[in-house]
Amino acid sequence: MVEVSIHPPTEWQLEGELRIRGTQVSEGPQTWVPGHALHCSPPGTQVRRSADTGAGPRSPSLSSVSLRKWLGLPRSPTSAALYGTSNTLQLPFSGLTEEFMVLRTREALQYRDSRDGKVSSACIEVRTGRKWNAGKAVEVAESRLQQKALVGTVATGRAGLGYFPKTLVSQVKGKERHHLLQGEVRASLEEERVSRVVGLRQQGAWTMWNTLQRRITWANILQADFQRVRFLVQAVYDVLPSPSNLHVWGKIETPSCLLCSGRGSLEHLLSSCPKALADGRYRWRHDQVLKAIAASLASAINTSKNHRAPRKAVHFIKAGEKPRALPQLTTGLLHKASDWQLEVDLGKQLRFPHHIAATRLRPDIIAISEASRQLIILELTVLWEERIEEANERKRAKYQALVEECRERGWRTYYEPIEIGCRGFAGCSLCKVLSRLGITGVAKKRAIRSASEAAEKATRWLWIKRADPWTAVGTQVGT
Ligand SMILES: [Zn+2]
Numbered sequence: 001m002v003e004v005s006i007h008p009p010t011e012w013q014l015e016g017e018l019r020i021r022g023t024q025v026s027e028g029p030q031t032w033v034p035g036h037a038l039h040c041s042p043p044g045t046q047v048r049r050s051a052d053t054g055a056g057p058r059s060p061s062l063s064s065v066s067l068r069k070w071l072g073l074p075r076s077p078t079s080a081a082l083y084g085t086s087n088t089l090q091l092p093f094s095g096l097t098e099e100f101m102v103l104r105t106r107e108a109l110q111y112r113d114s115r116d117g118k119v120s121s122a123c124i125e126v127r128t129g130r131k132w133n134a135g136k137a138v139e140v141a142e143s144r145l146q147q148k149a150l151v152g153t154v155a156t157g158r159a160g161l162g163y164f165p166k167t168l169v170s171q172v173k174g175k176e177r178h179h180l181l182q183g184e185v186r187a188s189l190e191e192e193r194v195s196r197v198v199g200l201r202q203q204g205a206w207t208m209w210n211t212l213q214r215r216i217t218w219a220n221i222l223q224a225d226f227q228r229v230r231f232l233v234q235a236v237y238d239v240l241p242s243p244s245n246l247h248v249w250g251k252i253e254t255p256s257c258l259l260c261s262g263r264g265s266l267e268h269l270l271s272s273c274p275k276a277l278a279d280g281r282y283r284w285r286h287d288q289v290l291k292a293i294a295a296s297l298a299s300a301i302n303t304s305k306n307h308r309a310p311r312k313a314v315h316f317i318k319a320g321e322k323p324r325a326l327p328q329l330t331t332g333l334l335h336k337a338s339d340w341q342l343e344v345d346l347g348k349q350l351r352f353p354h355h356i357a358a359t360r361l362r363p364d365i366i367a368i369s370e371a372s373r374q375l376i377i378l379e380l381t382v383l384w385e386e387r388i389e390e391a392n393e394r395k396r397a398k399y400q401a402l403v404e405e406c407r408e409r410g411w412r413t414y415y416e417p418i419e420i421g422c423r424g425f426a427g428c429s430l431c432k433v434l435s436r437l438g439i440t441g442v443a444k445k446r447a448i449r450s451a452s453e454a455a456e457k458a459t460r461w462l463w464i465k466r467a468d469p470w471t472a473v474g475t476q477v478g479t
Contacts, residue, residue, distance in 0.1 A: 076239045080193040088206040089236045090215045108134040141184035145169040203237045209385045211425035235423045242266045258467040271384040279470040285458035292454040294344040296447035300439045304334040332438015337369035357405045377415040385421035424456025
């Protein structure tokens with residue numbers, strides 16, 4: 001056995017300040033970011049170290065503290081909140097520890113699988129300290145991949161079997177195999193993070209949400225209204241200075257709500273304060289979100305009027321010619337008629353059409369097609385994310401009798417409750433409804449984003465005005 005002394009590389013010695021170039025323009029405006037706060041550069045950017053002090057690695061905890069400070073967050077959010085890759089709210093950072101481990105795994109793999117026989121047979125050990133060993137990490141990653149190959153294809157989230165193409169470890173070699181192994185190292189770190197977070201009652205509450213994920217990009221962080229991102233992160237992990245949190249932190253004596261005598265937790269302030277409800281604050285937020293959804297539906301109805309059903313024709317192909325991919329035409333409920341009339345419970349009270357059924361219920365959105373006798377009923381709820389499933393069941397039961405009555409009278413009725421989390425996280429029901437109506441692709445993404453952002457902005461306004469008197473008129477902003 002040959003002994004080779006390996007000097008650790010210095011790429012991860014992030015000290016001093018780093019210069020980030022704009023992602024689009026190579027010679028564009030440059031932003032200064034504290035070096036210790038930056039663990040991964042935005043995709044496509046060049047990161048330069050302006051002062052290489054050559055000092056050793058900073059401890060991950062210290063670097064996380066600096067990152068929190070730079071983002072203007074309190075000290076309390078866990079590192080899983082900052083670096084988690086499976087979180088409901090994902091930030092574009094990765095932990096220094098994680099990058100170090102992946103870098104060293106790659107190094108160990110390069111020595112082990114080197115084409116040079118002398119290097120690969122030298123049994124080079126990558127020194128990484130006592131707590132973690134790169135060689136062992138490679139072994140664990142190999143065994144994880146083999147175990148995955150034995151298990152075969154499994155369902156991911158709500159997608160169908162085989163929706164996400166999977167690379168089999170037995171079919172890849174060289175660089176691609178190294179990438180898979182590094183991915184496994186990252187995956188095992190993420191599993192550790194999630195297992196820690198699940199035990200946290202307040203900061204780990206998102207693990208129980210049944211909502212769509214949101215991703216914060218570098219563009220969001222570097223833009224002017226960064227306060228929005230800051231609020232969003234603090235609201236998701238419940239670390240805003242609510243009376244309840246301030247009491248826990250020892251800043252105030254009583255944790256009572258600023259409007260009523262209840263306990264002023266974030267949930268109470270944003271979704272269940274009886275005084276705020278009586279003031280019409282939640283109604284105002286509900287209307288803001290309803291307006292955004294109604295605008296998306298109205299534009300979809302306009303587009304669907306120009307929609308032509310595909311003609312059933314046989315496309316012949318000449319010898320040697322490749323078949324042309326035909327444009328995929330989406331068909332949803334909105335495409336099945338051209339006389340949709342949209343009615344929304346905004347401004348004036350919506351009355352359910354008497355010729356269809358007599359009821360006192362007031363759904364938020366109704367779309368009627370008299371010619372084809374079709375009816376779409378949607379009911380929106382803007383609520384605390386943890387209560388989404390419960391609200392869905394409640395609203396479904398509330399309208400069941402009405403839906404059955406409409407169907408008995410010969411109307412093809414589609415009813416679905418929609419839930420939007422008050423912190424800007426749309427429930428899966430919104431995604432389902434949009435697909436069923438025939439709003440797909442970019443239009444669907446835009447509709448989800450506009451509804452989420454409307455909820456988030458309105459909630460932030462309610463938070464800012466949490467102690468102020470409120471007079472809301474219709475859908476106007478309260479003052
Ligand atoms: Zn209250």
